[in-house]
Structures are given as structure tokens and as C-alpha cells.
Amino acid sequence: MSMKLEYDRGTLVIRGQYAVPYSTWDDRISAFRAPAFRYRDIVEFLRRNLVDFSDYVINPPPREEFKSIPVPLREYQEEALNSWLSSGMRGVIVLPTGAGKTLIALKAMEKLGVSTLVVVPTIPLMRQWSSEIEEKLGVSTGLMGGGEKDVRFVTVATYDSAYLNAEVLGDKFMLAVFDEVHHLAAEGYSHIGEMLAAPYRLGLTATFEREDGRHFLLPMLVGGIVYSISPRELAGKHLAEYEIVRISVDLSEEEKREYKSAVEEYKRGLSSIGLEIRSPDDFRQLVKMSATSRAARDALLAWNKARRIAINSESKLKALENLLSAHKKDKVIIFTEFNDMAKEISRRYLIPLITHRTPEKERNEILQNFRDGIYTKIVTSKVLNEGIDVPDARVAIILGGTGSRREFVQRLGRVLRKRAGKRAVIYEVVSKGTKEVSISYRRRRGVNN
Known part of the structure; x- marks a missing residue:
């Protein structure tokens, strides 16, 4: 039977x-x-x-033929693609931001010639991928996200839309490409990987690991790492040579007093609830407890206050002023942790600002002017970390961030596109005597390998 x-x-x-x-x-x-x-x-x-x-099982949309991509792969891109193909067309490719992960995926699509779903984190990335696919493969793309709901032989969807429509999309595609694949391991998004029948799967990322440890799901949902190369290995030949410079600044006497007071309050709060922070899981436990425990909530507020004091120190703005003076003619991206710091920099130094609240049209105009050299400086709070095509810059100034290695690698990638005779510089401005020092060491782990 x-x-x-x-x-x-x-x-x-x-x-x-x-x-x-x-x-x-x-x-x-x-x-x-x-x-x-x-x-x-x-x-x-x-x-x-x-x-x-x-x-x-698989009932694909009407077939479209791909045209041949005339752009050749670089040596490391060829190695990455061949590693994926020889691994049964499953697995994750880990490459630095700016190293051409998209082209590898397009070559994989061309080689297989099957119905394909591309899943991306943001709407700008969705449109960027759609444009690349239509230009290089010569097929019209379906879009799922930003009000679009059109399924075609090649469809690009945001993680949000793919999650909401996973049951419908699940039997349409032979190949699933997950850009910034670390998102797939998130608690809700992992259902996308589970509900797709696609037998061929390609994950792309600059950093495989997640702070919450959930990347352990990726080998099951996509496949293990089949190829990985670091920024340092590509620096010089394929990406810009770069250096990372840490600048330590002092808190003012008033900031020191406020920081010390906030840290002591934080420690008292932890002691009163019997919690010791030794890992990200412990901190997540504090966040959960803050919903029902006044002491936990006060401890969390104190932690946030201390962090803001360290990150938004006035001394950092003085250091920034010196760096801007030293790099008057260079294209510079300034990264902050909080919007209020980014707004102050924009106001004080008349630098265009991009936050998550910046309308798409205005953001695109700022980035185009930056690309054309009309603007040589932009300041942002997190929004340019991932998912937006950012023009080349030579200098990155990091005034605040998390301990996430992923965030650091993504920011690093914004200045790594190779330009003749240009060496990229990444400045980290860190407040002495604060938690920022250890956070800086933590996020740089493995970057210089």
C-alpha cells in the first residue's frame, strides 16, 4: 500500500x-x-x-525562470556557497556585514531554480531584497509586509508577516532563505521555521549566537554553520583594513556621586530579593520579578539610572567634539544607545538624526544625502544597527551600546566596505569606573580574531 x-x-x-x-x-x-x-x-x-x-506537500506558485547572474562571486563567497551546497543545501553562512551575503543567496537561488521564500527583519530590507532579486534574477517578487500580501514564485517577507502567515506560506516554497537568521530563533519566530516544509534552507548572519542562548534551535530549523569567516580575515583584501580605538573618559564629580548612589541602590535591591546577577538569564529573572515585586522594580530602575549616567556622560560629548574636529572631511556615523543623547548631539552639532521614529521618506533622504556627500555626518540610536542599507562611512563613533557582540559586529560592518587607500576607524568612547568598561570588553569578544 x-x-x-x-x-x-x-x-x-x-x-x-x-x-x-x-x-x-x-x-x-x-x-x-x-x-x-x-x-x-x-x-x-x-x-x-x-x-x-x-x-x-509542496504546491508552488506559478513558475518563473531565473536569468543568469553576471556578477562573479569572490573566492570566499564561492567557498561559502559550495560549503552550503555540499551540506545538502541546508545550513548557516556567517559573514561580516558588507561581505556580500545577499549575492551568495541569489547565486544559490539561481543554481536551484526553485520556489523561494526570503525572510528578513525589516520592511526596508524587504524592499532592498526585492529590488536585488528583480534586478539580478529578472523575476517579479511577491511581498509580505508593510501592507503588502502577494505570494509569488519568489516572495520576500518580514519575520512578522511570515509568522502571521506561516500556515499559508508553509507549502509554497522549496527553498527558504533567512536573512539575519538569528531572529528565527526568537520565541515566536521559531514557528516560521517549524511550519515551513521547505527542504532547502539557507541562513545568513554576521553573528550566529544570541544573548539568550536560543541559537541552539537553528541547527534543527535551518542547519548548522557551514561556513564562517571573521572581519579580520577579510580586512585588507575584501574589506577595509580597520582599527578599534577605545577612548576612556571621566565622569564629572556630580555624575560619579549619582552613579555610585544608583549602583548602591541596585545592589541593595538585589540583596533584598535574594538575587545574584551572574548571567543574562539572572537579569531576565530580575525583569520578570519587577512586574510583581516593588524591590525588584526599584533595583531595575536604579540599574537603568546608573547605565544612563555612564552612557550619556557630558565628557563623552567633549570627546565627540574632538573626534569630529579630527575627522572633518570623513564620513562619520555616530551610534548612541538612547534617543535623548542622539537628539542632543543632533541639536548641538547640527548633525542629521535618524531614530526609529524618523519617517521612511525623511530617513531615505538623509541616507541619500550621506551617500552623495552632501552630509558627511549622521547620528543614530540603534536603528542603523541592522536591516537598512547604509552608505559607506570611514569612521564609526560608538558612544553607547549593549554588551551584544552582534550589535558591535553590525556597527563595525558599517565602515568595512573597502575603499582605495582608506583605513576604517571605530572609536568606542567609554566612561571610566563604570560597568561600560566590562561591557566594552564583552561585546568585542572574537571580533579581532
């Missing part, structure tokens, strides 16, 4: 007399059921065991 495979709202229905791996019996339909992402494993199991089966 032949087996029959079907897709049903994010799951596989397996009809027939044999039990298969990863499946459980569903009395309601008198058939076995399995997560959709196990489609490839189940098909391979049936073929290995010479079981006759009918496959009705």
Missing part, C-alpha cells in the same frame, strides 16, 4: 500503514501527523526504506 504525504496548516499528514520518524497518530483524521519542517527527513526515510509514496 502506497503512503501519501500532504500539507495541513503547518503540519504534515502522513497516510498509510507505516509509522515514520517525528510523527504521532492523530485519531481525528486517522493518520500520522508531523511538524512541516520534518518533511525532508520523512521523505529521505521513506526513500531509504524503499517505501512507495505519493507526495502532495
Whole structure:
């Protein structure tokens, strides 16, 4: 008796007399059921065991033919693509920002010639990918996000839209490309990977690890790391040579007093609730407790106050002034942690500002003027970390950030595009005697390897 495979709202229905791996019996339909992402494993199991089966799982949109991409891959890009192909067309490629991950994915799409879903974090990235696909592969793309809901042979979706429509998208594509694949491991977004039947999967990122440790899900949902190369390995030949300069500044006497007071209040709060912060999980526990415990909430507020004092120190603005003077003719991106600091810099030094509240049209105008050299400086709070095509700059000034290595690598990538005779510089301005010092060391782990 032949087996029959079907897709049903994010799951596989397996009809027939044999039990298969990863499946459980569903009395309601008198058939076995399995997560959709196990489609490839189940098909391979049936073929290995010479079981006759009918496959009705993938129902792609109308086919479109890809044109050949005339742009050649660099040596390391070729190695990355070949590693993915030889790993069964599953896995994650880890490359620095600006090293051409998109082109590798487009070459993979060209080589396979199958229906493809590309999942990206932001609407600007969705439009950027769509433009690249239409230009290089010569096919019209469907879009899912920003009010668009059009499924085609090649579709680009935001993680939010893919999550909301995973059941509908799940049986349409043979290849799934996850840009900034670390997002896929987030608590909600992981369902996208689970509900897609796509047998071929490609993850792209500059940093595989997540602070919450959930990257352990990625080998199951996409595949393990099949290729990885660091910024330092590409510096000189393919990316700009760069140096990272740490500038330490002193808090004012008043800031020191306020910082010390806030830290002591934070420690008292932790002591009163019996919590010791030794890992990100411990801190997440504090955040959870703050919803019901006044002492935990006060401790969290004190921690935030201390952090703001260290990050928004007046001495940092003086250091910034000196750096701007030293780099008058260079293109500079200034990164802050908080909007109020970014706004103050914009007001004080008449530098265009981009935050998450900047309208898309205004943001695009600022970036275009920066690209054209009309503006040589821009300041931003986080929004340019990821998901927006940022023009080349030679200098990055980091006035505040988290301990996330990913954030640091993404900011580093904003100045790494190679330019003749130009060496990139990344300045970290850090407040002495504060938690910022250890945060700086933590986020730079592995970057200089």
C-alpha cells in the first residue's frame, strides 16, 4: 500500500500503514501527523526504506525562470556557497556585514531554480531584497509586509508577516532563505521555521549566537554553520583594513556621586530579593520579578539610572567634539544607545538624526544625502544597527551600546566596505569606573580574531 504525504496548516499528514520518524497518530483524521519542517527527513526515510509514496506537500506558485547572474562571486563567497551546497543545501553562512551575503543567496537561488521564500527583519530590507532579486534574477517578487500580501514564485517577507502567515506560506516554497537568521530563533519566530516544509534552507548572519542562548534551535530549523569567516580575515583584501580605538573618559564629580548612589541602590535591591546577577538569564529573572515585586522594580530602575549616567556622560560629548574636529572631511556615523543623547548631539552639532521614529521618506533622504556627500555626518540610536542599507562611512563613533557582540559586529560592518587607500576607524568612547568598561570588553569578544 502506497503512503501519501500532504500539507495541513503547518503540519504534515502522513497516510498509510507505516509509522515514520517525528510523527504521532492523530485519531481525528486517522493518520500520522508531523511538524512541516520534518518533511525532508520523512521523505529521505521513506526513500531509504524503499517505501512507495505519493507526495502532495509542496504546491508552488506559478513558475518563473531565473536569468543568469553576471556578477562573479569572490573566492570566499564561492567557498561559502559550495560549503552550503555540499551540506545538502541546508545550513548557516556567517559573514561580516558588507561581505556580500545577499549575492551568495541569489547565486544559490539561481543554481536551484526553485520556489523561494526570503525572510528578513525589516520592511526596508524587504524592499532592498526585492529590488536585488528583480534586478539580478529578472523575476517579479511577491511581498509580505508593510501592507503588502502577494505570494509569488519568489516572495520576500518580514519575520512578522511570515509568522502571521506561516500556515499559508508553509507549502509554497522549496527553498527558504533567512536573512539575519538569528531572529528565527526568537520565541515566536521559531514557528516560521517549524511550519515551513521547505527542504532547502539557507541562513545568513554576521553573528550566529544570541544573548539568550536560543541559537541552539537553528541547527534543527535551518542547519548548522557551514561556513564562517571573521572581519579580520577579510580586512585588507575584501574589506577595509580597520582599527578599534577605545577612548576612556571621566565622569564629572556630580555624575560619579549619582552613579555610585544608583549602583548602591541596585545592589541593595538585589540583596533584598535574594538575587545574584551572574548571567543574562539572572537579569531576565530580575525583569520578570519587577512586574510583581516593588524591590525588584526599584533595583531595575536604579540599574537603568546608573547605565544612563555612564552612557550619556557630558565628557563623552567633549570627546565627540574632538573626534569630529579630527575627522572633518570623513564620513562619520555616530551610534548612541538612547534617543535623548542622539537628539542632543543632533541639536548641538547640527548633525542629521535618524531614530526609529524618523519617517521612511525623511530617513531615505538623509541616507541619500550621506551617500552623495552632501552630509558627511549622521547620528543614530540603534536603528542603523541592522536591516537598512547604509552608505559607506570611514569612521564609526560608538558612544553607547549593549554588551551584544552582534550589535558591535553590525556597527563595525558599517565602515568595512573597502575603499582605495582608506583605513576604517571605530572609536568606542567609554566612561571610566563604570560597568561600560566590562561591557566594552564583552561585546568585542572574537571580533579581532
